[in-house]
Amino acid sequence: MNKLKKATPYIIGAAIPLALGGISALLTASDMKSYADIAKPPLSPPAVVFPIAWSILYVMMGIASALVWKGFRDDDRQYGLIYYGLQLILNFFWPLVFFSAKEYWFAFAWLLALLAAVIATTVFFRRVSKAAFYLLLPYIAWLAFAAYLNLGAAALN
Numbered sequence: 463m464n465k466l467k468k469a470t471p472y473i474i475g476a477a478i479p480l481a482l483g484g485i486s487a488l489l490t491a492s493d494m495k496s497y498a499d500i501a502k503p504p505l506s507p508p509a510v511v512f513p514i515a516w517s518i519l520y521v522m523m524g525i526a527s528a529l530v531w532k533g534f535r536d537d538d539r540q541y542g543l544i545y546y547g548l549q550l551i552l553n554f555f556w557p558l559v560f561f562s563a564k565e566y567w568f569a570f571a572w573l574l575a576l577l578a579a580v581i582a583t584t585v586f587f588r589r590v591s592k593a594a595f596y597l598l599l600p601y602i603a604w605l606a607f608a609a610y611l612n613l614g615a616a617a618l619n
Contacts (some may be wrong), residue, residue: 471531476524482554483520487513493561503614519601526587526594533590542586542594549579566616573612577605 487494498509527546533539553576560569580602588595 471528472525474524475526475528475531476521478527479520479523479550479553480517482550483516486554486557490557490561493564494557496564497561500615501618503611503618506611506614515604519604522597523601526591526597529591529594529597530587533594538586538589542583542590545579545583545586549576549583552576552579560612560615566612566619570609570612570616573605573609577602577609580605 494509523546527543530539530542530546552572556569556572556576559565559572563569580598584595584598584602587598
């Protein structure tokens with residue numbers, strides 16, 4: 463029972479972004495199919511890569527948030543978790559803007575705001591937990607790549 467109690471923040475932490483990402487994916491599932499038909503920039507991965515990458519990133523984000531939740535520095539923890547919540551909201555709505563509304567330029571601007579929120583989150587997380595900081599770095603890299611893909615889609619369509 464003690465192991466479960468210790469694991470609970472990490473399980474909840476991972477479940478939150480996985481659930482939000484899953485709901486967002488369900489809301490845009492039919493619209494995502496049209497992504498195959500639009501012009502894409504070079505280096506665009508096959509569609510199967512996206513759910514795998516996002517699932518891994520969501521788990522890493524969740525673990526990072528649990529590490530910060532359990533952290534000691536109150537102000538940095540509080541601000542980090544506020545920015546974390548903001549980036550979760552921005553992340554949730556980006557697929558709706560890109561896939562459902564097909565507003566590629568607005569989605570690009572939205573993605574830049576998401577990237578800024580994740581960078582701010584990462585800065586505050588670093589002050590609480592170096593492990594949390596490192597867990598978010600792949601997310602930043604993926605968002606930078608996503609920004610490239612989004613910008614390419616906007617320019618080509």
